[in-house]
Amino acid sequence: MTRLGPLRGPIALARNAVGRAATVAGTGALAAGTFAPDAYATSITGTIVCAGWATLWSATLPRTPVGNTATALYLAPSWSLAGLLTAQHFVPGVDWWWQLLADAAWTVGVWKARPARSARVLVGREKSLTPTAIEESKEILAQDTVQGGPQHPMAAYWAQRVAIEDGAAPHTVLEQIVRTGPESMTAVIRSTLPGKPVPKIDLLELSAAINWPEDDIAITPVPRQGAGVRRLVIGQAPEQAMDLNTAWEKHIAPKGMPGTVITQIRTVDIPDPEEEGAKELRA
Template identity: 35%
Template sequence: MRAEAGRFATAAGSAVLAGGLVGDSVTGPGILAAVTAAGLGLAVNPRILRAPSYVKPTAIAVYAAPHTGAALILVGERLAPDTGVSLLVQMGVIAAWTGATWVIRPGRLARQVAEEAELQEAEADRTADDDSSTVAVPAEDPGESEAAHWWRTQIAVEGGIAPATVLLAHQRVSQQCVAAVIGSAQHGLPLPDISKARLSAHLDMPEDLIDIQPVPGRGAGVRLLVIGSRPKPAEPEQSTGDEAVWAEIAKTAMPGVELIEATTYKIRDELT
């Protein structure tokens, strides 16, 4: 449909230019028709108007080139001297305009320019998305443990919970508690802040079961990470022997007296 409309517009423009050779009255309406055709053509070609900003002026200029050329030819026809040579030159210019517009088809070329720019922009966005979704994982150590590998690939990745950190050592304290020593990946720098909230979300466990504290005797480059419920210290066994009984008696009856030795006698039945 656009191809037929473009061919018709080219033929109509050529007729208007030819009419400008024989009468000055065609100049004004012809220029107005060229401007109107350019505006209507751009209005029905939204792809050109939606083209990326860096290529939109070029696409519009390509599309409006034949209309601008027709308007300039009409003005030139009015200003040109009325001689045979001038008439031949003007006819040659009209023929060149008609042939170039018919072959090049500026409308289709402008749409192709805009479409190519859109495709390039979409490809650039897709490449940027792929690059941003690629997570940088620290280099693998052939001798690292499973726990260190887990920390490196899930926690210490760039943009992760604890980037630029390494798992130096870990120990299971109990079934519900694990202690780990975390160090900075760069020597001489303090350990980056580790978000307890993000680590809690990653492990799906309450924040109050995660504790990060200094390592005794070490600098700010290492921290102790305790995950889980710490085991409670065993309560000392309460003695129920003679010493405990005497200690209870001595509190009130004989303070300061210490039990040195105790002998047990069997009380005869008649004394009970």
């Protein structure tokens, strides 16, 4: 079954309800045709109205393989229902249980397969199931998962005091929080708006929000990452607790090479001169 995406709007929901109601009405019409042949005129009139609408909608589709497939799918429920109703009324001698079996097959097929919705998806007219909407849905679900799980106290504080609409960093979250010393930490600031950068954060406002001296707060780019994330460094970490990237950002780059970041680290084995001399003596 083709389900509506998480970004479904009110029109999609209303269309979904109408489709379900039409399926139930079609089932009722088929059942009535089995036991009350006089109901044929009413049933076929309603079915023809639905089939006419399906035909008009299908006429707006492009005459391409995809468009033709969508047309067939969209027309299938109403025109197949019209065919079944007509066969019930005009073909004599068919036992009632065979009629009910055909009715059940039509109902299950339409209810499960949702051919009309599948047609809209094929031609991109089901807005909640377009590739863009699906990607946005994944991002929303991922954010909901993060927010629903246990939060670091600093992340919770950030969400309540800093990431609010008029806060120092609206529409952001604090992730990958690492305590680097008794009074220091690093973290990653991430924008919660898909495709948008982390907003420009005023260190004075942030200092007031978290009650920490602005001189001990640094916000820098994250190597190999876009503007949607930024690294936050708070406090002076002990040298032994700092990794090389943090030490560079806090102590080396600001004084000697402003604006630079470490992108790659390569280790090289340096021979010990004393060991080399000992080897030569033994030789």
